[in-house]
Amino acid sequence: MxxxxxxxxxxxxxxxxxxxxxxxxxxxxxxxxxxxxxxxxxxxxxxxxxxxxxxxxxxxxxxxxxxxxxxxxxxxxxxxxxxxxxxxxxxxxxxxxxxxxxxxxxxxxxxxxxxxxxxNHPWLNRAAEYKPAQLATAQRCGFRVPDTLITDDDHEARSFAADHVAGMVYKPLWNTPYSVDGQARAVWVHEVRGQDITEAVTACPHLFQARVPKAFDTRVTAVGNRLFGTRIDSPDLDWRYRQDRMRCSPIDVPAPVAEAITRYLAAFQLVFGAFDFAVTTDGTWSFLECNPNGQWAWQPAGTTHRIAHTIADQLERGHHE
Incomplete structure (x- = not known):
């Protein structure tokens, strides 16, 4: 046909x-x-x-x-x-x-x-959404990954905090819908100290991660073999919290990071991925996560335009003959 x-x-x-x-x-x-x-x-x-x-x-x-x-x-x-x-x-x-x-x-x-x-294929999307799988795969693919603990043991969590005096953060393992008094609430990434940790940790697995002393964040949107980098300057630890206060600009993706992204996509058999990194003042990119179905139309107009056309290319072409 x-x-x-x-x-x-x-x-x-x-x-x-x-x-x-x-x-x-x-x-x-x-x-x-x-x-x-x-x-x-x-x-x-x-x-x-x-x-x-x-x-x-x-x-x-x-x-x-x-x-x-x-x-x-x-x-x-x-x-x-x-x-x-x-x-x-x-x-x-x-x-x-x-x-x-x-x-x-x-x-x-x-x-x-x-x-x-x-x-992406929905089953591959789901496989790539598990944070532990993301972190393990990121390590294998050559990304720099911050020290991370996933536990339901409050003693382990306090020990991890003691070992990371420069700070640690908590982030949910999944964006589970949550409401207070009927109002939807988002659970943002936030800083946690050892004294903040209680036996409530035992209710379910928690993800704690060493805080990266970042200068800025980056989002890299990958579509096939095309990468679109955006630098994000925000006053907040989690730039998603107040997106009206963040500033975005295009940024080049370093070759080692680009090569690791290619390996990561291949490992999960993904066509698309939205990668988040924290970048320090010395130019080190630390992998935070990859959303296999992340949003991208909030980026600078030129970047959004190129991503849209690249996705359209994929859909129009279908499987390579």
Whole structure:
């Protein structure tokens, strides 16, 4: 089939403005695109069917406006789809059952499209989201990694603090939704002292890390073999806390860091990755984390423009012939 006639499938929620940036580029190139939020659209008129058998395979996604042959999808961009929560008219165990079946059924179909190029594949995204796996892989790939402790033992945590008199920070292992009095709250990276640590640590694993005496932060957005570096100057330990106070500017990525990024992406089989580093006054880049599906449209306009076009290149091209 002529690759130019094959659709790109974008899996994301209706409020995803970052996806909109790339969709405009694809529209300008006249690349056919189908946008789907499976967690909600499959309860609002869309349907998904797959047939498997010896010598036969077909799949159809039907929406209110079109039908998509799932065997002819050139690329799938897994952006920010809503979670599978089940039909809103169900409750209790019935809704939980339906949500689970949707996750394993619809989610499984959409992750198994023959010949499609995934950016990134959802199962690879999930594997790359575990902080312990990130840190272990970063070490193997040659990044400088700050001393890090993950523990549910308060004695170990206090001992780690005593060994790092220059300071340590706490960061959550996952951005779990959290609210106080019905108001959503974010858990930011913050500094912790030994005397702050209590037996509450035993409730779950905590991540403590030696504080890097950084001069500034950097975000490196990797798309295939293209790297886009942004320097972030912020008055806060966690620059995400008050983004209106940070200043961003393009920055070159040192060759050793670029080579380690290439090895890291290969280790997790990722096409895209958003890498965060702390950079000291002597120019040392310390790896903090890699979000395999991180946001990027907040960066300087020129950088955002280049990232959008590079992602569009990946989606338009599909698998290399």
């Amino acid at each position: 002529d690759n130019r006639s094959r659709s790109v499938l974008v899996l994301t929620n209706s409020s995803d403005v970052t996806a909109d940036v790339v969709l405009r580029v694809l529209a300008e190139r006249r690349v056919p695109v189908v946008r789907l939020d499976p967690g909600t659209d499959l309860h609002a008129g869309a349907s998904l069917t797959a047939v498997y058998g010896t010598g036969a395979r077909r799949g159809i996604l039907r929406t209110s406006s079109r039908e998509l042959d799932l065997t002819a999808v050139r690329s799938v961009w897994v952006r920010r789809p809503s979670p599978f929560e089940g039909p809103p008219d169900l409750a209790g165990q019935d809704r939980r059952f339906a949500a689970s079946q949707a996750f394993w059924g619809a989610g499984g179909i959409l992750a198994s499209l023959p010949g499609a190029h995934y950016v």
